[in-house]
Amino acid sequence: MSLRLEGVRWSVAGRSILDGVTATAPGARLTGLLGPNGAGKSSLLRAVSGVLTPDAGVVTLDGTDLLTLARRERARRVALVEQEAAATVPLTVSEAVLVGRTPHASRWGAMAAGDDAAVAAAIAEAGVADLADRSLATLSGGERQRAHLARALAQEPQLLLLDEPTNHLDVHARIELLDLLGRLTDRGVTVVAALHDLNLAAAACDHVILLDAGRVAAEGTVDQVLRPEVLEPVYRVHCHVLTHPVTGRPVLTFS
């Protein structure tokens, strides 16, 4: 289930945000979408999830054209967890997770046969079972993030898009989230996460796409992309790459 982007363009009010993005997120892998603020990471995730319609380009998931797919059909394959998703939604966690079943619901909102099972599975997988009856508004940042993730999982997506999922999370919550994403890719879900933290990407991603001003500056494995000569012109910083003594993964320092 690999995600393929070809020449995706999108501009708003004459300003080009996505300027011909061509890239691939391999199936059943965690792909990091990197780049400085304003590089177009969020817009690209929105284009793939159908929230915005690109002016040009092709977006396919496992060969299926996502841009011409009906909205509900697309929402059954692709789920999006937004950055700082609304904090004040006064629903309980289990009500919020049921919302993830929207693309599977009948027109008049009757409960479909698979709803209860899918909601229970999503709640269990995201580890929010003991929060099920709590209001979203009373949760901590990490708990809320997992609740939103459970909502996305209830969509039973083949492709999961996350926009800055680790913002506002403490170290423990970050590790938990990465473990969860690892379990999702293990069972075949393709995950694309926009990330600010390059060391997090270095530690966890199978594949990275580096965006700069709406274009792909580099794409490939962590070792191919997270190198000083690639990162320095994009982020305009000096960068050193060390090797993690235990994992052997790259560790970046900046100056």
Added chain:
Amino acid sequence: MTARAVLRPMATGVLLAVAAVLLAVSVTVAVTIGPADLAPLDVWRSVADHLGALGGSGPAEPALGVLRDGIVWEIRLPRVLTAAAVGAGLAVAGGVMQGLTRNPLADPYLLGLSSGASLGAVAVLVLGVGVLLPVAAFAGAVVAMVAALSLAGSLGRLTPARTILAGLAVAQLCAAGTSFVIFWSATGDSYREILAWLMGSLAGADWPAVAIAGGAVIVLGTGLALQGRTLDAFAFGDTAASALGIDVNRTRWTMLTVVALLTGALVAVSGSIGFVGLILPHAVRLVVGAGHRRLLPLSALLGATFLVWADTAARTVFEPRELPVGIVTAFLGAPVFALLLWRRRSAAGDLA
């Protein structure tokens, strides 16, 4: 233990059944209250007589006697049923508006509907425009809705902020028009009539009013109440709703239009009764939470019950004089709501 903690695990079906029984009892008892004393059984006997007569098998002479039967069937029952229908419709319309715009101050009159209806009504009452009052009020509401939605739509996508601001512009314009007509041409008698209409009154409710308000609630209100899951998705914002496969713009257009038609029909028979559509959904939310699948049907049943009692108070407390029911809804409802807010003060913060 808070009210929410007690009520959460209770099945939605049980809550709805309790609320439905409460409404049925309220309607029956409300019909017995008034200058002529009646027993609850009399009400059902009269209803049975008339329903039997509709089937062609009823007795020629009502069991209650012509006078008492007339009080039940011709005067009190249509009024109480209209109150129930208007209360249910306003509460559902308000709950939907608040969900659709994610704004706790939204109410059924958001698109300038009550101001438009008022202008239509005043045109009849003061200027003597030769159409029936409900027709003029409904027409005024629809014109206001079309103006507000066209204005909001012409600005781009139909966002909550644009919807609210466009409605505000239309409401202000219509209100100025209404004030101008009253100031320029109203005389003592018509002035009281206008004031009663502006504050909402069920005094003129008859069987056609029941048919209009009841029909609108059954067709449009039920359609809206079934959209709970979609409205829950809207709670996460337009982006999330869109990523869930909802056509945000089209859904908002459709639902705003249905709310406006429903509200227009209600305003046409009752005038613009305040408070029910704004506060009642909040009160229900404080007790059972904000999930629209239970909020909307419960709001309908409790809104109906609330307005039945408010109108009963309006016609009996200062007998033989009547208060406009809009005054009573605020007098009765505001303290109840304040009490709920106070008791659930920790939850009040996350209403929006």
